[in-house]
Every structure is written in structure tokens, then in C-alpha cells.
Amino acid sequence: MSQSSSSLPAAESAAYDPHAVQAKWQARWAEEDPFRAGGDEDTRPRKYVLAMFPYPSGDLHMGHAENYLYSDIVARFWRHRGYNVLNPIGWDSFGLPAENAAIKRGADPVKWTYENIAQQRESLKDYGVSFDWSRVLHTSDPEYYRWNQWLFQRLYEKGLAYRKESPVNWCPNDQTVLANEQVVEGHCERCGAEVVKKKLTQWYFRITDYADRLLDDLNQLEGFWPQKVIQMQRNWIGRSVGADIDFRIEGREGAVTVFSTRPDTLHGATFFVVAPDSDLAAELAEGSSPEVRARFQDYLDGVQRESEIERQSTDRPKTGVFLERYAINPVNGERLPIWAADYVLADYGHGAVMAVPAHDQRDLDFARAFDLPVKVVVDTTAPLTGAIPVIELDENGVPIDPGADELTLDTIDPAKTGIALTGEGRMINSGSLDGLSKRNAIARIIDQLEAAGTGRAAKSFRLRDWLISRQRYWGTPIPMLHAEDGTIVPVPDEQLPVLLPSVDGLDLKPKGTSPLGGATEWVTTTDPESGEPMLRDPDTMDTFVDSSWYFLRYLSPRDAGEAFSAREANKWGPVDFYIGGVEHAILHLLYARFITKALFDMGLVEFTEPFSSLINQGMVILGGAKMSKSKGNLVLFQEELDAHGADALRVALAFAGPVEDDKDWDDVSTTGAAKFLARVWRIAHEVTSSPDVVWAEGDPALRRVTHRLLADAPGLVEQTKFNVVVARLMELANATRKTIDSDAGPGDPAVREAAEAIAMVLDLFAPHTAEEMWEALGYDSFVGLVPWRQANPMLLVEESVKAVVQIDGKVRATLDVPARIDGAELEALARADERVKRSLGDREIVRAIVRPPKVVSFSTR
């Protein structure tokens, strides 16, 4: 029954009950499944909308509330716009927390994980997210992780999965290795313990083979991914361009190669440094005197005891030992003493450098510490062609005489000042390079080295290969077999999955080797061909392997025959809209990009980037601080749902501010949102006209507000300005309220038109309330599926507008003028206006700029 007037006391009209509304529509959705993505028969254009899937540790929190709200707004929007939308959900359900719960409380990781999933799933259903629930996946299901193993085998076949012994990041607390990306400021990303280096044999994915493409393809994402993420990935990949240069070493066969970004300074090399933990250092020390060997061993022991943070501290003094060996500079035959020093890293470049102390600060610091010679080969005081000398002025504007002596090479001698000359300049003391600029000298020296066969242009990357072995239980078993003689054989595809053995009887406590090693029956197996005894690889994969391709599995989640359907992948992929926290800027997002490119090279997908557009939502904080269980400053998702209902929480979050910004819970008003929802609910129930009413007969002022919202909202949603869309909805609700309360009354056709538009747009934010409104308005279809109401362009043009008159840049008058007024007429009106005349006084207008119908700008003398 419709109410005829808003002035009725609240007790007489049915009250808005968010929880009843929520329960009712969730039941209807569960029954009729309206948000399932369309199949092959569906001819609509497609949109793949995706939010990063949750990790099932405990309850959902406010970060999840934001994440799945924003993706749902976008999914619902594209459905209204006539798209076949895929909006799937699943769980990233392998990982440490399940295992830690098992160790701490004796919980079964399987039970713990799946109970948490069940709980999170209920919360998400209660939140009214329009997921396609038929595609749910869990990465800890054998049906999923068998395809991780399949992926591993494909990478292995291509030489992209390999084993090597190398110094690795080791978390002494979790007793496992970590990928480079999982070390944050020298600490374990998960538990915060200080990471140490350890030499181990581990499995790697050869992501460095893709370094150039991962870097260059970021250009395609410019404008579609957050600038910050693109920049972080660029820094992380860290391409340096320069040359590889071969040095002979006295008393040793074969050349040693170093990488340098400044091959132009090769003539200035005065010593040579190798990383103490490199094989080369050990070999050179081995060939030296017993004293040197002992000193080197001491030094190496010290270096290896240091944590990563100690070692990476920039301002600590340089240390090293002279190995009493010499390298020969290929351009001039000079003997360069070889030192082992820990400022050179074993796993960057070639683990050795030519040291040019005059032009590299680190080399200079080392040279000064150990009294090694410094040879200047770039004159940075010499002006380059076209360079304009900078003349500085003192406080009186008088040019400061630079002083002849201040600019000489002598006064800036790095050996005296301790400041390396890293700037531009002209080559000196460099034979045939003399007189050249840096850029030209680099080009020429590379030519010369190539001609002599002692060097070549080269690139080097900061990015290291992705270490994927983990000495933990709750992950995907690495599907490889080891023979006694060290031979490694892959488990054949038809024997996959290699199932994770039951946790019963296993000791999960971190002890440095995988708990799976203790599952004797599981570990002991035979060669699939020869039947020889073999041992299974006891390690599990980094869980980032799981999430590096999950977006493809959603496309055919029940397929038992392949990881994903290439056809479906090329139909839906790449993901059109991806949203998640910025914490994955270089972990998950880099790995997913790498795996996508690898799959492209295998011909399994036709795209090279997985996510066409990316949004990082901000965090929900409390009182300016990050929420955390340990601080006890948590706002609980389920509690907020229970307080005012899903819709109020959704509207409050969407309205709180821009998607990318952090939102302080103190500024998120669920009560304000609840009030707004009650207002629009009432509007829908007060409408007295019938659905077939003629809108054109409605109040034109209200109609204009309605149609402006219909016209503007799509652009705003596409720019993810959800807070503005909510504001505009509030404006329309306010305008509708006013019309209902005016003489026009609730029967005015414009009121119905406005109420229907509110319901349709509100569906993005408050779907339960929107459905209830739609039903109250007399429809029995889901409002979530109605096509977007087109704005009538005739109604977007105002009949009269306010024109402003500026005099010397200040607004002095506003005029009500017809929207179609021409310039001359507008200017005449402005000149005639009393306020304008008064403001002008006796000043004379010397220039008039007229932009009808909005602005007249006069300038006076």
C-alpha cells in the first residue's frame, strides 16, 4: 500500500527493516541465481570483473568489505549496461597461517582452512555480493593444485623451472626459504623475523628470462594501472644498461667478466673486487698464500654471520681482504689488485666489479679505507657542447665570481674530497676516448671491446629468479622425484596430482627441512619408467604460484582434463577490472604477469598481460592507525553487518571517499547511510502513480535532476568515483522528497521516474534495498538485471542558466539568462546590470570576453 504523504507519523507507515529486506532478497537470489555469468549462447559483450581472492585466516575484515564492495559495484554496473559479467570468488587457501594454527593449537590444517572458508563464504553472501557462486575454487583442493603441478612441469620442460645451489633468504623463525619479494627491509614478510642468507639447493622459476618484457610491457599498462604500482615494478625489475667486460686474471685460465654501467671509465679502474660469498672468491683465495686463505676464510665467516639488514646498511664502513691476486685491465694491461669485499653482491651482475674510485662513490669509499689509488678519467669541470654555464647571484643580485681555482680538477679531486665525480664531463687520461662526452665514450669503448673480443654491450637486472621451494607442509607438493645418484625425474602428467599426505603423524614444527620428509611412505616411491627406488621432493611450492594463474581457472573451474580452457581464456581474458590491496604491487602482480607471458609463449593464451586495468583500494584504518588484532583496535565486519545491515555498510564505505584513499572508520558513517536508505525506501513506498504513467507529464525540474544522474553516473562509475555517484543519488533523493512534499505530490509522474532511477542506480551500492524499492514500485523482475535507463538529452539542457559577470577576475554579478542566449545579448545584459555598473564606478571597460551562456569577463584599465 502506498502512503499518500510524508507528513504521516512514522508509526503509521511500515518501517524500513534492513535485516528483513536483506534476508528476503538473499533468499530470492539463492533460489533464482540471477548473477551467474552467461555461457556460449549469451551474445552480450563480456566483462571480467575480479577482486583479489581472500586468504581464509579467520573472519573477513573491513579490507575485504571494501574490496568486494568495489568489485561488486563495477559488476552490477556492467550488468545494467548490457554486458555478460563474470564476477567469480574463491579462496587462496594454502599457506602458513593454517600450519601455524596447527602447530599452536593442534588444529588440522584441512579442517581449520575449510571451516574458515565456510564462515567467510557466509559473510560474503550476507554482504549481498553478486558473485557467480557456481565457480568457487579453493587452491588447496587437489582439483586445483594438481594444475599447479601441471604448470610446474610445463615450465620445467621449457627450462623455466630449475634447481640451483645459491645463497637464499632464510627465515630463522618460520624455518623456510623466502623469495626476494617476500623480504621486506631485511625482515620476513610473514612473521617479521630478521632474514639471514643460507646456501641451499632450491627450485626456481626463471622470471629473469622475462625481465625485459615485464619491464617494457609496463608501458602498455600506463594509464590503466596505478602509477605507483608501475613505478614499483620498474624499480623492482631494475634494468641497468652498460657493458660486460672480460678481465684476465694472472695465474688463472679463462676470463672473468664484470658488468659496468660506466664502461667509459674503464681506464680509471685501479682495483678489482669480488663478492666474498661467490665461487670466484673462493677459487682465487684457494690459489693464494695460506695467510691469505686464512684471512679470507675469517672474513667470509664474518660476512655470513651477518643479517641482511646489517649487510645492507648503506653508511657502514667498507671492509674487505686483499687476495694477493691481480686482474689485467683489457684496455691498458694495468695490474689491478683483487679484493674480496661484501659491498659487492654475489648474485648481481657477475659477482665481481672493476673498481673506479674516482667516479663511483662506493669504490672511492673503499679506496680511501684501504689506501688504494684514485685515477680521474672524466673531467667534470669541462663544459660540454651547448652547456650553458650557470652563474649564481648573491643576495644583492651580483654575479658570484666562481673563482678560477674553485673549478679546477685539483679542488674537486675525489681522493681529497671523498666525493666521487659521477656527473657529466669530458674524458681524460683515457687514450683514444679523450675529449669525448660520457655517452660517446660509452659507445666507443663498447665498439673497441667488441672488436678486441674482450667485452660487449650488456644489461643487468635487479630482479632475481623466483625461488619457489618452501620447507612447509600446507602447500602444493613439488612433483619431482630424486634418484640416489642425484638424477631428477618429473612425475608424469598422468600420475598427477601428487597428493599431499595426511597431516597425521607428521611433525609440522619448523626444523629447517620439509615436514613431508617425515612421511616415509609418501616420500618413498619408484621411478615411473625403470621402477628404480626414488624419493619424492619433500618441499612445497610458494603459494604465490597458486595465485599466479587462478583467474584462468575461474573460467572452467570444474574441468578435470586441463588447467584452463584456452577457448574460455581467450573469450574472457584478460581481466577487465582487477582490484586489491597495494601490498601485492610486486609480489602477486609480478608473478601473474610472468606466468601469463610464459603461457602466451606456450600458445595457451592469446594475451600477454593478465589484468587490463587495476585499482588499489585504500585501507580502512581506525583513529589514524592500521587496525590489528594485536592492538585490539579492530572493527569487525560481521558486527557491522549485524548493526545496520549490509546495505548501510556498503553505502557508508562507498561514500566515505575515493577508492584509492585510506578511510578512517571514524569518518565512515553507517548511521548516516542507514538514514539515507530509509529515506529512499520511503520515497518508493509513497509513489502513488502506476508504472504506465506518462513521464513526460512530470515535473520538469525533478525530471532534469533524474536525467542528469542517468547521464553522469556511467562516466563516474567508470572512473571509479563511487563516492560522487552516491552523493548524486542523495541529491536526487532530496529533490524527489521536495517534489513529493510540494504541490506536485507523490502522484507526479516525475516522482515515479525519479524513484525508479534511484532504485536502479542504488542497486550498485545497496542491492537489497534497491530490490525492495523496485518491488514496491510494482515490478517483479530483479532490479539488478534491468537495462540502464537512457538519459533524455532534451532534459539535460537547462532552460535558464546563471551567468556570472567578472570584472578584473572577480565575480560581481550573476544573471539569470536563457540557455540559448547569444554573446552580444549576454554582454549587453551584463553591461546594463546595476551591480556591474556600481562595481565599475568610473572605470572603463577595455576588454570583454564573452562565453555564452556562462561567463562575461570585463577587464578595466
Add this chain to the structure above:
RNA sequence: GCCGGUGUGGCGGAAUGGCAGACGCGACCGACUCAAACUCGGUUGCCCGAGAGGGCGUGUGGGUUCGACUCCCACCACCGGCACCA
């Protein structure tokens, strides 16, 4: 140190180079109430002024423009990332 981002009322925030502060929160005033809460209506950038009105205002200083939160230059502050990567 290098790279990136952000600075707008008491607060969250709006604003294709064209009336800065939409929308909301809070606050204040009023209606309803015995009263309070709820709800509804109004006011709300700062300063001067009784008022009409005037002045000042988007981190700071300059510039471009008839006109700048918006574009350009320099600086300051805060936030984030990387950091002995040769």
C-alpha cells in the same frame, strides 16, 4: 640519497581553465515531545560590518591567462616505495 604520490572549511570530501567548498558528518537554531532520543525544517569557509555590502581564501613564492584548486617553474611539508644493484 634516488623514484613516485598527496596538500581544499571543524571533519570525510566535490569541482571538462569559468559562481571553490557539491554531497555528507559534526555543530548551532527551531518544530514535534512532559522530557529525551528518533524524525523533520533552517543556518554553518574565515574576517570586518547592525545592515546593505566589502575584504581574504584551495601548502608557500613566482609565472601563463580576461579568468587558475585545475596549466608551467621553484620551494616547503607529509605519505609511500627502493636503497652498497657496480
